[in-house]
Amino acid sequence: MKKYISIYDIENVTETIQEALILKKNPYNYSDIGKNKTLVMLFFNASLRTRLSTEKAAKNLGMQVTTLNVTDAWNLEFENGITMNLNAAEHIKEAALVISQYADIIAVRAFPSLIDKEKDESEYVIQSFVKYATVPVINMESATKHPLQALADAITIEELKTIEKPKVVLSWAPHPKALPQAVANSFVKMMQKLNVDFSITHPKGYELNSEITKNIPICYNQKEALKNADFVYVKNWSSYESYGKVLHQDSNWMITKEKLNTAKFMHCLPVRRNVVVEDAVLDGEHSVVIQQAHNRVFSAQIILKKVLENL
Numbered sequence: 636m637k638k639y640i641s642i643y644d645i646e647n648v649t650e651t652i653q654e655a656l657i658l659k660k661n662p663y664n665y666s667d668i669g670k671n672k673t674l675v676m677l678f679f680n681a682s683l684r685t686r687l688s689t690e691k692a693a694k695n696l697g698m699q700v701t702t703l704n705v706t707d708a709w710n711l712e713f714e715n716g717i718t719m720n721l722n723a724a725e726h727i728k729e730a731a732l733v734i735s736q737y738a739d740i741i742a743v744r745a746f747p748s749l750i751d752k753e754k755d756e757s758e759y760v761i762q763s764f765v766k767y768a769t770v771p772v773i774n775m776e777s778a779t780k781h782p783l784q785a786l787a788d789a790i791t792i793e794e795l796k797t798i799e800k801p802k803v804v805l806s807w808a809p810h811p812k813a814l815p816q817a818v819a820n821s822f823v824k825m826m827q828k829l830n831v832d833f834s835i836t837h838p839k840g841y842e843l844n845s846e847i848t849k850n851i852p853i854c855y856n857q858k859e860a861l862k863n864a865d866f867v868y869v870k871n872w873s874s875y876e877s878y879g880k881v882l883h884q885d886s887n888w889m890i891t892k893e894k895l896n897t898a899k900f901m902h903c904l905p906v907r908r909n910v911v912v913e914d915a916v917l918d919g920e921h922s923v924v925i926q927q928a929h930n931r932v933f934s935a936q937i938i939l940k941k942v943l944e945n946l
Protein backbone atom coordinates (compact mmCIF):
# COMPACT_ATOMS: atom_id res chain seq x y z
CA MET A 636 0.00 0.00 0.00
CA LYS A 637 1.47 3.37 -1.06
CA LYS A 638 -0.75 5.59 1.11
CA TYR A 639 -3.99 5.47 3.12
CA ILE A 640 -6.05 8.55 2.40
CA SER A 641 -9.42 6.94 1.72
CA ILE A 642 -10.95 3.50 2.25
CA TYR A 643 -10.59 3.12 -1.54
CA ASP A 644 -6.84 2.70 -0.96
CA ILE A 645 -7.64 -0.76 0.46
CA GLU A 646 -7.37 -3.29 -2.35
CA ASN A 647 -9.59 -5.93 -0.74
CA VAL A 648 -11.66 -4.79 2.25
CA THR A 649 -12.93 -8.25 3.24
CA GLU A 650 -9.42 -9.71 3.27
CA THR A 651 -8.05 -6.70 5.17
CA ILE A 652 -10.69 -7.08 7.90
CA GLN A 653 -9.72 -10.76 8.30
CA GLU A 654 -6.02 -9.82 8.41
CA ALA A 655 -6.77 -7.24 11.11
CA LEU A 656 -8.62 -9.85 13.16
CA ILE A 657 -5.63 -12.20 12.91
CA LEU A 658 -3.37 -9.34 14.08
CA LYS A 659 -5.75 -8.75 16.99
CA LYS A 660 -5.14 -12.34 18.16
CA ASN A 661 -1.34 -11.96 17.84
CA PRO A 662 -0.51 -8.23 17.87
CA TYR A 663 3.27 -8.79 18.20
CA ASN A 664 3.61 -11.24 15.29
CA TYR A 665 5.26 -8.57 13.14
CA SER A 666 7.13 -6.71 15.86
CA ASP A 667 10.27 -6.45 13.66
CA ILE A 668 8.67 -5.17 10.47
CA GLY A 669 8.92 -1.54 11.60
CA LYS A 670 12.40 -1.79 13.15
CA ASN A 671 14.43 1.39 12.50
CA LYS A 672 11.38 3.03 10.89
CA THR A 673 9.73 6.15 12.25
CA LEU A 674 6.11 7.23 12.16
CA VAL A 675 5.65 10.99 12.49
CA MET A 676 2.11 11.90 13.54
CA LEU A 677 0.96 15.47 12.89
CA PHE A 678 -2.10 16.79 14.68
CA PHE A 679 -3.75 19.98 13.47
CA ASN A 680 -6.67 19.09 15.79
CA ALA A 681 -7.35 17.33 19.08
CA SER A 682 -7.46 13.57 19.44
CA LEU A 683 -7.58 10.88 22.09
CA ARG A 684 -8.26 7.58 20.31
CA THR A 685 -6.53 8.21 17.00
CA ARG A 686 -3.36 9.43 18.65
CA LEU A 687 -3.07 6.64 21.21
CA SER A 688 -4.28 3.77 19.02
CA THR A 689 -2.06 4.70 16.06
CA GLU A 690 0.96 5.04 18.34
CA LYS A 691 0.17 1.67 19.93
CA ALA A 692 -0.24 0.09 16.49
CA ALA A 693 3.09 1.48 15.26
CA LYS A 694 4.89 0.29 18.40
CA ASN A 695 3.34 -3.18 18.05
CA LEU A 696 5.11 -3.28 14.67
CA GLY A 697 8.41 -2.14 16.19
CA MET A 698 8.29 1.44 14.86
CA GLN A 699 9.48 4.57 16.61
CA VAL A 700 6.86 7.28 16.92
CA THR A 701 7.19 11.06 17.02
CA THR A 702 4.13 13.27 17.52
CA LEU A 703 3.82 16.96 16.73
CA ASN A 704 0.84 19.10 17.67
CA VAL A 705 1.05 21.41 14.69
CA THR A 706 -0.35 24.31 16.71
CA ASP A 707 3.01 24.23 18.58
CA ALA A 708 4.97 24.61 15.32
CA TRP A 709 5.23 27.44 12.77
CA ASN A 710 2.02 28.47 11.02
CA LEU A 711 1.97 26.76 7.63
CA GLU A 712 1.15 28.32 4.26
CA PHE A 713 -0.57 26.02 1.75
CA GLU A 714 -1.07 28.38 -1.20
CA ASN A 715 1.50 28.57 -3.97
CA GLY A 716 2.99 31.80 -5.27
CA ILE A 717 1.86 33.79 -2.27
CA THR A 718 3.83 36.57 -0.60
CA MET A 719 4.22 35.26 2.92
CA ASN A 720 4.07 38.55 4.80
CA LEU A 721 1.17 37.58 7.12
CA ASN A 722 0.91 34.87 9.82
CA ALA A 723 2.35 31.83 8.06
CA ALA A 724 6.10 31.45 8.68
CA GLU A 725 6.72 28.24 6.73
CA HIS A 726 5.45 26.84 3.44
CA ILE A 727 4.12 23.29 3.21
CA LYS A 728 6.68 22.59 0.46
CA GLU A 729 9.60 22.93 2.89
CA ALA A 730 7.69 21.55 5.89
CA ALA A 731 6.62 18.33 4.13
CA LEU A 732 10.11 17.76 2.72
CA VAL A 733 11.75 18.42 6.09
CA ILE A 734 9.35 16.10 7.95
CA SER A 735 10.12 13.46 5.31
CA GLN A 736 13.79 13.57 6.46
CA TYR A 737 12.67 12.41 9.91
CA ALA A 738 9.84 10.04 8.95
CA ASP A 739 9.33 6.82 7.02
CA ILE A 740 5.57 7.36 7.22
CA ILE A 741 3.69 10.59 7.97
CA ALA A 742 0.20 10.49 9.50
CA VAL A 743 -1.93 13.63 9.46
CA ARG A 744 -5.09 14.80 11.24
CA ALA A 745 -6.63 17.98 9.82
CA PHE A 746 -10.32 18.81 10.23
CA PRO A 747 -12.35 20.99 7.83
CA SER A 748 -13.13 24.67 8.37
CA LEU A 749 -16.86 23.93 7.82
CA ILE A 750 -16.98 27.43 6.29
CA ASP A 751 -15.51 27.06 2.79
CA LYS A 752 -16.98 23.88 1.29
CA GLU A 753 -14.91 23.95 -1.89
CA LYS A 754 -11.67 24.43 0.01
CA ASP A 755 -12.55 21.70 2.52
CA GLU A 756 -13.48 19.31 -0.28
CA SER A 757 -10.15 19.93 -1.98
CA GLU A 758 -8.59 18.28 1.11
CA TYR A 759 -5.72 20.71 0.63
CA VAL A 760 -3.97 19.91 3.92
CA ILE A 761 -3.62 16.16 3.54
CA GLN A 762 -3.27 16.37 -0.25
CA SER A 763 -0.41 18.85 0.15
CA PHE A 764 1.40 16.33 2.32
CA VAL A 765 0.75 13.63 -0.30
CA LYS A 766 2.11 15.99 -2.98
CA TYR A 767 5.21 17.34 -1.25
CA ALA A 768 6.25 14.61 1.21
CA THR A 769 8.62 11.97 -0.11
CA VAL A 770 7.24 9.23 2.18
CA PRO A 771 3.78 7.59 2.41
CA VAL A 772 0.98 9.55 4.08
CA ILE A 773 -1.80 8.13 6.29
CA ASN A 774 -5.08 9.93 6.96
CA MET A 775 -5.92 10.20 10.68
CA GLU A 776 -9.11 12.15 9.78
CA SER A 777 -9.16 14.78 7.11
CA ALA A 778 -11.78 17.32 6.05
CA THR A 779 -14.14 14.76 4.51
CA LYS A 780 -12.80 11.33 5.50
CA HIS A 781 -11.93 9.19 8.52
CA PRO A 782 -10.79 5.93 6.92
CA LEU A 783 -9.02 4.43 9.96
CA GLN A 784 -12.25 4.82 11.94
CA ALA A 785 -14.30 3.23 9.15
CA LEU A 786 -11.99 0.22 9.03
CA ALA A 787 -12.24 -0.20 12.82
CA ASP A 788 -16.04 0.00 12.49
CA ALA A 789 -16.04 -2.70 9.81
CA ILE A 790 -13.81 -4.94 11.95
CA THR A 791 -16.24 -4.50 14.87
CA ILE A 792 -19.29 -5.39 12.77
CA GLU A 793 -17.49 -8.45 11.41
CA GLU A 794 -16.65 -9.58 14.97
CA LEU A 795 -20.15 -9.10 16.32
CA LYS A 796 -22.51 -10.01 13.51
CA THR A 797 -24.67 -13.06 14.14
CA ILE A 798 -26.25 -13.29 10.68
CA GLU A 799 -24.69 -13.27 7.21
CA LYS A 800 -26.19 -9.92 6.19
CA PRO A 801 -26.94 -7.74 9.23
CA LYS A 802 -29.13 -4.66 9.09
CA VAL A 803 -26.97 -1.60 9.77
CA VAL A 804 -28.46 1.88 10.22
CA LEU A 805 -26.52 5.13 10.34
CA SER A 806 -28.51 7.60 12.43
CA TRP A 807 -27.90 11.32 12.80
CA ALA A 808 -28.18 12.59 16.39
CA PRO A 809 -28.29 16.10 17.84
CA HIS A 810 -25.20 18.01 18.96
CA PRO A 811 -24.68 21.62 20.06
CA LYS A 812 -21.62 22.20 17.84
CA ALA A 813 -21.06 22.01 14.09
CA LEU A 814 -19.25 18.74 13.42
CA PRO A 815 -17.67 17.45 10.19
CA GLN A 816 -19.28 14.84 7.92
CA ALA A 817 -16.00 12.85 7.74
CA VAL A 818 -16.92 9.91 10.00
CA ALA A 819 -20.33 9.48 8.37
CA ASN A 820 -18.86 9.75 4.85
CA SER A 821 -16.25 7.05 5.43
CA PHE A 822 -18.71 4.80 7.26
CA VAL A 823 -21.14 5.06 4.32
CA LYS A 824 -18.37 4.20 1.84
CA MET A 825 -17.28 1.27 4.00
CA MET A 826 -20.84 -0.12 4.30
CA GLN A 827 -21.09 -0.08 0.50
CA LYS A 828 -18.15 -2.51 0.47
CA LEU A 829 -19.67 -4.95 2.99
CA ASN A 830 -22.46 -7.51 2.80
CA VAL A 831 -24.91 -5.50 4.93
CA ASP A 832 -28.47 -4.21 4.61
CA PHE A 833 -27.58 -0.54 5.02
CA SER A 834 -29.71 2.59 5.38
CA ILE A 835 -29.38 6.12 6.74
CA THR A 836 -31.77 8.12 8.88
CA HIS A 837 -31.60 11.85 9.58
CA PRO A 838 -33.86 14.88 9.69
CA LYS A 839 -34.49 16.78 6.46
CA GLY A 840 -31.64 19.20 5.75
CA TYR A 841 -28.93 16.84 7.03
CA GLU A 842 -28.44 14.95 3.75
CA LEU A 843 -24.82 13.95 3.24
CA ASN A 844 -23.03 14.48 -0.07
CA SER A 845 -25.28 12.63 -2.57
CA GLU A 846 -22.21 11.50 -4.53
CA ILE A 847 -21.32 9.45 -1.46
CA THR A 848 -24.77 8.21 -0.44
CA LYS A 849 -25.74 7.39 -4.06
CA ASN A 850 -28.41 4.63 -4.01
CA ILE A 851 -28.54 4.11 -0.24
CA PRO A 852 -32.07 4.31 1.25
CA ILE A 853 -32.59 7.41 3.37
CA CYS A 854 -35.47 7.51 5.84
CA TYR A 855 -36.56 10.71 7.60
CA ASN A 856 -38.43 8.71 10.28
CA GLN A 857 -35.85 7.46 12.78
CA LYS A 858 -38.20 5.06 14.58
CA GLU A 859 -39.16 3.43 11.30
CA ALA A 860 -35.54 3.22 10.15
CA LEU A 861 -34.31 1.55 13.35
CA LYS A 862 -36.89 -1.28 13.24
CA ASN A 863 -35.16 -4.69 13.40
CA ALA A 864 -31.71 -3.15 13.15
CA ASP A 865 -28.74 -5.29 14.20
CA PHE A 866 -26.33 -2.35 14.41
CA VAL A 867 -27.16 1.33 14.93
CA TYR A 868 -24.25 3.66 14.19
CA VAL A 869 -24.97 7.04 15.72
CA LYS A 870 -23.19 10.23 14.71
CA ASN A 871 -23.88 13.90 14.48
CA TRP A 872 -22.84 15.89 11.46
CA SER A 873 -23.54 19.45 10.41
CA SER A 874 -25.55 20.23 7.29
CA TYR A 875 -23.78 19.56 3.98
CA GLU A 876 -26.22 21.59 1.87
CA SER A 877 -26.27 24.59 4.25
CA TYR A 878 -22.60 23.92 4.68
CA GLY A 879 -21.40 23.60 8.27
CA LYS A 880 -24.65 24.86 9.80
CA VAL A 881 -26.40 23.38 12.84
CA LEU A 882 -29.99 23.59 11.56
CA HIS A 883 -31.51 22.42 14.83
CA GLN A 884 -30.71 20.19 17.79
CA ASP A 885 -33.95 18.22 17.94
CA SER A 886 -33.57 16.12 21.10
CA ASN A 887 -36.20 13.70 19.74
CA TRP A 888 -33.34 12.29 17.63
CA MET A 889 -31.25 11.34 20.70
CA ILE A 890 -30.76 7.56 20.88
CA THR A 891 -32.58 5.94 23.77
CA LYS A 892 -32.66 2.39 25.11
CA GLU A 893 -36.21 2.06 23.86
CA LYS A 894 -35.31 3.10 20.31
CA LEU A 895 -32.22 0.88 20.20
CA ASN A 896 -34.07 -2.22 21.39
CA THR A 897 -31.66 -5.17 20.94
CA ALA A 898 -29.43 -3.57 18.30
CA LYS A 899 -25.75 -2.97 18.98
CA PHE A 900 -24.96 0.70 19.61
CA MET A 901 -21.96 2.05 17.72
CA HIS A 902 -20.29 5.46 17.95
CA CYS A 903 -16.76 6.56 17.06
CA LEU A 904 -16.40 8.60 20.30
CA PRO A 905 -16.05 11.12 21.84
CA VAL A 906 -19.78 11.26 22.57
CA ARG A 907 -21.89 13.70 24.57
CA ARG A 908 -24.00 11.78 27.06
CA ASN A 909 -27.71 12.60 27.17
CA VAL A 910 -27.37 14.80 24.07
CA VAL A 911 -26.41 12.24 21.40
CA VAL A 912 -27.31 9.13 23.41
CA GLU A 913 -28.79 8.51 26.83
CA ASP A 914 -26.75 7.05 29.69
CA ALA A 915 -28.79 3.85 29.71
CA VAL A 916 -27.52 2.97 26.22
CA LEU A 917 -23.85 3.76 26.81
CA ASP A 918 -23.89 1.95 30.14
CA GLY A 919 -26.04 -0.89 28.82
CA GLU A 920 -25.21 -4.31 27.41
CA HIS A 921 -25.71 -3.34 23.76
CA SER A 922 -23.08 -0.62 23.56
CA VAL A 923 -19.97 -1.71 21.64
CA VAL A 924 -18.17 1.64 21.64
CA ILE A 925 -15.22 0.42 23.72
CA GLN A 926 -14.71 -2.57 21.43
CA GLN A 927 -14.80 -0.15 18.48
CA ALA A 928 -12.17 2.04 20.13
CA HIS A 929 -10.03 -1.04 20.85
CA ASN A 930 -10.27 -2.03 17.18
CA ARG A 931 -8.75 1.33 16.21
CA VAL A 932 -5.40 -0.28 17.15
CA PHE A 933 -5.83 -3.13 14.67
CA SER A 934 -7.25 -0.91 11.97
CA ALA A 935 -4.13 1.28 12.20
CA GLN A 936 -1.84 -1.72 12.61
CA ILE A 937 -2.98 -3.53 9.46
CA ILE A 938 -2.70 -0.30 7.43
CA LEU A 939 0.78 0.51 8.81
CA LYS A 940 1.86 -3.08 8.12
CA LYS A 941 0.71 -2.84 4.51
CA VAL A 942 2.50 0.49 4.06
CA LEU A 943 5.69 -0.82 5.71
CA GLU A 944 5.66 -3.86 3.42
CA ASN A 945 5.76 -1.50 0.44
CA LEU A 946 8.64 0.75 1.63
Ligand code: CP
Nearest residue numbers: 682683684685903904
Ligand atom coordinates in the same frame (compact mmCIF):
# COMPACT_ATOMS: atom_id res chain seq x y z
N1 CP B 1 -12.88 8.50 16.99
C1 CP B 1 -11.82 9.33 17.00
O1 CP B 1 -11.23 9.63 15.94
O2 CP B 1 -11.45 9.76 18.23
P1 CP B 1 -10.41 10.94 18.51
O3 CP B 1 -10.98 12.19 17.88
O4 CP B 1 -10.30 11.03 20.00
O5 CP B 1 -9.10 10.58 17.87
